[in-house]
Amino acid sequence: MKALFLRFCWGIPGLILLLLMWWLATHSLTGIAAMFTPDAAFRSLWQMLWQGNLLGNIAVSLQRVAIGLLLALTIGIPVGLLLGCFSALERLAMPVLQLLRMVSPLSWMPLAVMIFGVGDYPVWFLLTFAAVWPIILNTASGVKHLQPGWLMLARSLSATPLETLWHIILPGIVSHMLTGVRLSIGILWIVLVPCEMLGVTSGLGYAILDARDRLDYPALMAIIITIGIIGFAMDFAARWLIARYQPRVS
Numbered sequence: 001m002k003a004l005f006l007r008f009c010w011g012i013p014g015l016i017l018l019l020l021m022w023w024l025a026t027h028s029l030t031g032i033a034a035m036f037t038p039d040a041a042f043r044s045l046w047q048m049l050w051q052g053n054l055l056g057n058i059a060v061s062l063q064r065v066a067i068g069l070l071l072a073l074t075i076g077i078p079v080g081l082l083l084g085c086f087s088a089l090e091r092l093a094m095p096v097l098q099l100l101r102m103v104s105p106l107s108w109m110p111l112a113v114m115i116f117g118v119g120d121y122p123v124w125f126l127l128t129f130a131a132v133w134p135i136i137l138n139t140a141s142g143v144k145h146l147q148p149g150w151l152m153l154a155r156s157l158s159a160t161p162l163e164t165l166w167h168i169i170l171p172g173i174v175s176h177m178l179t180g181v182r183l184s185i186g187i188l189w190i191v192l193v194p195c196e197m198l199g200v201t202s203g204l205g206y207a208i209l210d211a212r213d214r215l216d217y218p219a220l221m222a223i224i225i226t227i228g229i230i231g232f233a234m235d236f237a238a239r240w241l242i243a244r245y246q247p248r249v250s
Contacts, residue, residue: 035217045222052219054226060202062230064120064195065188068127072184075128076135077177081169083136084143097136105130105191109198118199126198130191134183142176143169174245182238189231 019038026037048054083090105126112122150172154164196205204227211220 036221040218041221041225044216044218045225048219048222054207054223057202057204057207058226058230061192061196061204064123064127064203065185065192067124068131068188069181069184071124071128072131072135073181076132076180076184077139079132080136080139080177080180081143081165084140084173085169090140097133101133106194109195113198120200122198123192123195123200126195127188127191131184131188134187135177135180138176138180138183139173142173145176146172175242178238178242178245182235182242185234185238186231189227189234193227 023038045054083093108126108129109122112125116122116125146169150168151164154168159167192203193205193208196203197209200206204223207223208220211217211223
């Protein structure tokens with residue numbers, strides 16, 4: 001945790017430089033472009049936090065991300081374990097998985113709407129489809145990189161397959177799974193915004209469209225800042241979990 005905090009402190013000058021560059025690029029502009037200045041964006045952010053529905057939209061977006069991640073974990077961990085434990089299955093399934101992984105989740109948007117209609121269901125489907133691949137691949141990689149001595153020890157102690165899975169395999173691949181979760185969170189947060197422009201009436205993606213339609217450009221920039229801050233915070237939490245569990249499995 002201390003190392004992550006120090007790395008964050010090292011990044012503060014970079015953030016300050018980014019704000020300075022933003023201010024220099026917009027402070028001399030006039031007309032509509034002048035609405036994109038940092039002071040206008042942060043003023044709008046403050047107003048939306050205390051007087052608007054920004055917190056509600058944040059809560060809805062985080063709920064969708066949590067559901068998408070939970071579904072991806074429910075699918076990805078068992079599939080990754082199977083691929084890691086059975087080489088023949090991996091050779092058979094990996095070309096199909098790689099083919100599907102390379103298809104942009106957003107390209108499935110028309111089909112998702114046709115099948116699930118409008119609302120949360122197509123959003124959950126698209127988020128799950130986007131997030132499941134890093135979990136599958138990292139889980140399978142973790143199983144393949146287990147120390148052979150651990151599995152030999154389990155066999156010598158006559159451990160059942162379930163005991164081997166629970167006491168040897170899962171603890172041994174925690175860091176790999178968490179790395180997959182970190183990658184999935186980044187993908188989820190990127191895919192979420194266009195997904196929330198898909199016929200829903202809440203969430204940060206919807207809020208961006210709403211601000212654009214109202215020509216409220218400071219609010220639009222404020223929402224973009226909010227998305228960046230929340231995404232950074234989630235990635236920081238995932239890195240903290242990886243750093244916490246890495247020593248236990250090294």
